[in-house]
Amino acid sequence: MSDQLDIFGFDVNQLEEVKIDNPSTLAEVFNNIAADMVFCLKQSVQKEKLTYKGGLLESIKMPVKMFGFRMVATLFLADYYDYLNKGVKGIGGTRKTENGKYITGPMKAWEIKAPESPYQFKKGPSVSHIRQWAKSKGLNEYAVRTSIAHKGIRPRYFFDNCMKETFYGETFNRFKTDIRVVSGERIAKGLKEILE
Numbered sequence: 569m570s571d572q573l574d575i576f577g578f579d580v581n582q583l584e585e586v587k588i589d590n591p592s593t594l595a596e597v598f599n600n601i602a603a604d605m606v607f608c609l610k611q612s613v614q615k616e617k618l619t620y621k622g623g624l625l626e627s628i629k630m631p632v633k634m635f636g637f638r639m640v641a642t643l644f645l646a647d648y649y650d651y652l653n654k655g656v657k658g659i660g661g662t663r664k665t666e667n668g669k670y671i672t673g674p675m676k677a678w679e680i681k682a683p684e685s686p687y688q689f690k691k692g693p694s695v696s697h698i699r700q701w702a703k704s705k706g707l708n709e710y711a712v713r714t715s716i717a718h719k720g721i722r723p724r725y726f727f728d729n730c731m732k733e734t735f736y737g738e739t740f741n742r743f744k745t746d747i748r749v750v751s752g753e754r755i756a757k758g759l760k761e762i763l764e
Contacts, residue, residue, distance in 0.1 A: 595632065595639065597746040602630040602641045604743075605734045609645070612726035618652055620701055645727070653727040655682025658720030659689050678718035685723060692717025 587603045588596045609628045619625050627646040632639060658680045695713050702709040733739060 591746050591750060594747070594750055597743065597750055598632050598639055598641060600746065601734065601739070601743045602632050602643075604739050605643065605730060606630050608730035608733055609726065612724075612730055616652075616724045616726050618724065618726070620704070624649060624652070649727060651687055651721060652724055654687060654725070655685045655723030656721040657682050657685045657688035658716070658718045659692070661718050680718075681720045681722040685720070689717050689720060 587600055587607075591597045591600055606628055610625060613619060613625050613628070624646045627644060627649075629644040630641055632641045634640075658678060660678050660680055662677055692713055693716055695709050698712055698716065699709045702712040
């Protein structure tokens with residue numbers, strides 16, 4: 569393990585999704601890209617107001633760990649994140665009024681919010697899954713369930729946007745620059761030790 573510490577400068581207890589200015593080890597460089605991704609996701613979840621009870625927000629983690637001579641960053645998110653990211657296609661159909669008659673005219677069909685989503689409701693979410701949220705908003709849970717079942721859930725693309733922001737563009741260019749600088753410093757240090 570001491571060889572791994574020498575190569576990567578890695579200490580599991582030292583790094584925990586906190587950005588490090590002027591990274592001097594490969595572990596710090598990888599930690600920084602993970603910290604950028606976590607920061608972006610948390611900001612996006614809050615911006616999109618996907619924070620009811622905090623389940624999604626609190627689930628976001630990306631620890632960097634060593635496995636042998638391999639450094640791995642694993643992203644953890646609540647298992648339902650992609651339904652909110654890509655949205656869920658509703659079942660559509662024709663709207664009914666409170667007295668059970670169908671609406672005619674331009675508002676007769678339900679507007680489907682995520683027509684391109686790979687996910688689709690067959691009958692809608694369970695009332696038990698939306699009960700507390702609906703009550704917190706003063707809404708009838710059965711009316712909310714019916715609306716969600718027919719319209720679906722609009723996509724937020726918070727995950728897709730963070731992937732693009734973190735792994736393409738300025739953030740990723742900084743990551744590549746930091747890798748080159750740290751690697752160059754390690755090589756220079758190694759050559760200096762050999763030549764002395």
